[in-house]
Amino acid sequence: MGKYIIRRFLWAIPVLLAxxxxxFLLAHSIxxxxxxxxxxxxxxxxxxxxxxxxxxxxxxxxxxxxxxxWDALRFDFGPSYYSRGQTVNxxxxxxxxxxxxxxxxxxxxxxxxxxPAGTIAAVKQNTPLDYTATFVAILGVSIPNMVLGPLLIWxxxxxxxxxxxxxxxxxxxxxxxxxxxxxxxxxxxxAFLPMITLGTAYSASIARLTRASLxxxxxxxxxxxxxxxxxxxxxxxxxxxxRNSLIPVATVLGxxxxxxxxxxxxxERIFGIPGMGRYFVDSITNRDYPVILGTTLVYSVLLVLGxxxxxxxxxxxxxxxxxx
Amino acid sequence: MFVIxxxxxxxxxxxxxxxxPLGLEVxxxxxxxxxxxxxxxxRDKPPGTPGFPxxxxxxxxxxxxxxxxxxxxxxxxxxxxxTVSLVVGLTYGVIAGFSSPAVDNIMMRFxxxxxxxxxxxxxxxxxxxxxxxxxAGATGFMGILTQIDRAMGGLFFVFIAxxxxxxxxxxxxxxxxxxxxxxREYIEAARALGASNLRIVFRHILPNIIGPCVVQETLAIxxxxxxxxxLSFIGLGVTPPTPxxxxxxxxxxxxxxxxxxxxxxxxxxxxFTTLAFNFLGDGLRDALDPRLRxx
Numbered sequence: 313m314g315k316y317i318i319r320r321f322l323w324a325i326p327v328l329l330a331x332x333x334x335x336f337l338l339a340h341s342i343x344x345x346x347x348x349x350x351x352x353x354x355x356x357x358x359x360x361x362x363x364x365x366x367x368x369x370x371x372x373x374x375x376x377x378x379x380x381x382w383d384a385l386r387f388d389f390g391p392s393y394y395s396r397g398q399t400v401n402x403x404x405x406x407x408x409x410x411x412x413x414x415x416x417x418x419x420x421x422x423x424x425x426x427x428p429a430g431t432i433a434a435v436k437q438n439t440p441l442d443y444t445a446t447f448v449a450i451l452g453v454s455i456p457n458m459v460l461g462p463l464l465i466w467x468x469x470x471x472x473x474x475x476x477x478x479x480x481x482x483x484x485x486x487x488x489x490x491x492x493x494x495x496x497x498x499x500x501x502x503a504f505l506p507m508i509t510l511g512t513a514y515s516a517s518i519a520r521l522t523r524a525s526l527x528x529x530x531x532x533x534x535x536x537x538x539x540x541x542x543x544x545x546x547x548x549x550x551x552x553x554x555r556n557s558l559i560p561v562a563t564v565l566g567x568x569x570x571x572x573x574x575x576x577x578x579x580e581r582i583f584g585i586p587g588m589g590r591y592f593v594d595s596i597t598n599r600d601y602p603v604i605l606g607t608t609l610v611y612s613v614l615l616v617l618g619x620x621x622x623x624x625x626x627x628x629x630x631x632x633x634x635x636x
Numbered sequence: 637m638f639v640i641x642x643x644x645x646x647x648x649x650x651x652x653x654x655x656x657p658l659g660l661e662v663x664x665x666x667x668x669x670x671x672x673x674x675x676x677x678x679r680d681k682p683p684g685t686p687g688f689p690x691x692x693x694x695x696x697x698x699x700x701x702x703x704x705x706x707x708x709x710x711x712x713x714x715x716x717x718x719t720v721s722l723v724v725g726l727t728y729g730v731i732a733g734f735s736s737p738a739v740d741n742i743m744m745r746f747x748x749x750x751x752x753x754x755x756x757x758x759x760x761x762x763x764x765x766x767x768x769x770x771x772a773g774a775t776g777f778m779g780i781l782t783q784i785d786r787a788m789g790g791l792f793f794v795f796i797a798x799x800x801x802x803x804x805x806x807x808x809x810x811x812x813x814x815x816x817x818x819x820r821e822y823i824e825a826a827r828a829l830g831a832s833n834l835r836i837v838f839r840h841i842l843p844n845i846i847g848p849c850v851v852q853e854t855l856a857i858x859x860x861x862x863x864x865x866x867l868s869f870i871g872l873g874v875t876p877p878t879p880x881x882x883x884x885x886x887x888x889x890x891x892x893x894x895x896x897x898x899x900x901x902x903x904x905x906x907x908f909t910t911l912a913f914n915f916l917g918d919g920l921r922d923a924l925d926p927r928l929r930x931x
Contacts, residue, residue: 331753338761343768450918454911456862458869458882459903462889466896578869582889592757593870596764604761611754 313627320623324616329381331612332605336377339596339604345369346393346599367393380605389609390602394595400606403591408610411587414579415572417507422514422568427554427561429515430522434557435549437527445519452516461509461582468505475505506583510576514568518561525557532556555629562625569618693888693898702879703905709880710861710909713794717860720799722853725806730845732807733814734837744811750804759797759863763872766793794864794873802860809852813845847924855917858910865906881906 347355347363355363364370371379383390389400433445468474529535530553538548577589588607595603693699732743770782770793784792817823818841826836865882867873874880881902888898 327749327753330749334753335757335761338758338765342761342765450914451911454858454914455907456865456903456910458865458885458889459900459907462885462892462896462899462903466892466900470893470896578866581870581886593760593872596760608754608757611757615754 317620317624320620324620327616328609328612332381332384332609333377335605335608336380336601337373339599339601340373340376342596342599344599346601367391380602384605384609389606392600392603394598394600394603400602403603404588404606404610407586407588407591410585411576411580411589413503414506414510414576414585414587417503418511418514418576419569419572421507421511422518424515425511426515426518427522427558430519431526431549431554433519433523434526434530442523446523449516449519449523452512453520455512457509457513458578458582460512461506461579464505464509465582475501506579506585509582510572510579514572517564517568521560521564522554522557525560526553529553529557558629559626562622562629566615566619566622569615693884693895697877699898699901702884703881703902706879706881706884706902706905707909709791709874709878710864710906712791713798713864714857714861714913716795717798717802717864718853718857720795721802721806721856722849724799725803726810726842726846726849728803728807729810729812730814730837730841733811733818734833734841740811744808747804747807755801759801759867760870760872762797762800763793763867766797767872791874791878794867797867798860798863802856805856806849806853810845810849813848814841817841817844851917851921851924854913854920857913857917861906861910861913 345360345364346367346369347360361370369376380390387401389404392398392400392403395403429445429449433442433449436442469476526549530549535548535553538552543552576587577592579585580587580589588610591603592607592611594600595607693702728743728747732740732747735743766782781792823836823840826840831839864873864880865885868880868882869886871886873882876883884902885899885906888895892899
């Protein structure tokens with residue numbers, strides 16, 4: 313097991329290097345540079361060249377790449393060209409916790425709703441309960457978060473006035489575990505709508521997967537054995553059935569993890585959340601190379617870690633799987 | 637019992653799917669106005685205004701016509717991206733599965749490698765690249781591409797970006813299917829009869845693996861539609877005034893408090909389309925996958 317983890321980490325290094333190199337080359341090949349304009353005005357050529365020299369953008373491209381990687385190894389992602397006076401580290405430190413709150417909460421919500429709903433639907437197969445769950449799930453999978461967000465705002469903020477429509481994560485100074493502000497009433501009222509918007513699609517697809525795979529597992533021999541031993545029905549399903557049937561769920565959690573980031577890009581926009589998502593797009597539009605690379609690196613590391621956790625969870629879910 | 641539900645689902649899906657391209661065929665009749673025709677005096681009219689059945693947006697453009705034209709954008713993305721990814725993925729997967737284990741190993745390592753990539757960032761970067769090149773005025777090969785793109789309202793580059801990056805899952809599936817089919821007796825029989833590799837692939841392997849691949853691709857279609865809407869939402873998709881639902885939503889969600897219909901109508905269209913494709917995919921899967929039938 314330990315060997316496997318080490319091997320996976322070693323394999324992650326070339327992958328991350330390749331991602332960074334590809335991003336770097338692609339970003340630099342987009343025509344235009346970071347200092348072409350100051351506001352609406354075009355900068356004089358001499359000023360532009362001085363700026364380019366200051367940020368060492370006049371060096372050959374492989375030198376720039378090497379310099380960036382060298383700095384990144386010491387967790388220094390460089391200055392932002394566009395948001396003057398801020399480094400990429402500042403931006404990440406400010407925005408990442410907020411995006412992480414949103415991501416973690418929606419993922420938890422998705423699991424907490426999706427797995428029980430899928431289990432109930434599978435156990436009560438072909439009953440009205442099952443049909444309702446299946447129908448709601450397909451509805452949930454189909455409604456995009458860029459539609460669900462405005463819809464929820466329209467219903468719950470504009471008409472009913474139950475929740476605020478924006479201003480999440482604005483004035484919190486103290487964070488627990490580096491991520492979470494005090495979980496007060498105020499926090500939840502801000503977090504509720506974005507969390508639902510982002511979590512719905514995932515809980516629906518988790519419910520569908522859980523139902524489908526639990527239906528297959530229920531027919532296995534060991535389930536009959538467990539029942540024949542006289543175990544309680546609930547215990548058979550949860551302990552013997554559910555654990556095995558969660559493997560497909562674990563498999564999609566990897567891509568889902570990546571999808572949470574995309575989704576949060578939209579959700580953060582709609583709900584005006586000052587998270588990391590905005591910088592993904594804005595940095596590309598502004599040719600803010602260090603920010604592009606910094607956000608991409610954070611995202612890729614999370615993706616690699618997520619995939620690793622998924623693979624490790626297989627062994628925990630199904631003891632027949634071994635990594636040697 | 638389940639079969640009946642399945643048939644109802646399949647029929648429902650088929651109907652919606654047939655209805656949508658029909659809307660596309662009859663479009664000049666259905667859409668009452670051109671999608672880019674503005675009307676300064678009729679800005680932000682609510683649904684039901686005479687002449688504007690679903691109201692107008694902030695430039696006085698007819699929402700009904702724009703939504704109907706948006707169908708064309710979403711469905712063409714759906715079909716083109718699906719076809720490209722099916723053809724590329726199937727070719728790659730079958731070649732990998734049918735070749736010697738060494739070649740297979742190399743080809744699949746490459747796919748694994750790409751699988752760890754944050755594809756979304758690359759789609760965004762590619763789109764930014766295409767947009768900037770097209771704005772800067774390219775010559776030569778890129779010049780031709782930007783011409784095509786401009787003629788298609790910015791859709792062409794969306795096709796390329798989606799098609800380039802979405803064949804990976806299909807390649808994995810096709811390779812797995814090929815590997816399992818390759819060992820069957822009828823392949824051996826065909827080989828004993830002296831059939832060439834090409835003939836075996838086209839006459840024996842492809843027909844046997846195409847089913848699951850098509851199902852998989854149909855299930856992926858809502859994803860393509862949503863990716864296009866996402867790209868347009870962040871301003872890197874189609875070029876305005878081409879009416880993409882994602883663009884329409886991103887243009888109007890901030891005025892939700894005052895003019896909710898401007899945002900919710902294209903949203904409803906987007907939701908119903910993905911819903912229809914999900915039903916179709918599920919129906920197809922249940923119809924073609926014998927393991928799930930009759931339960």
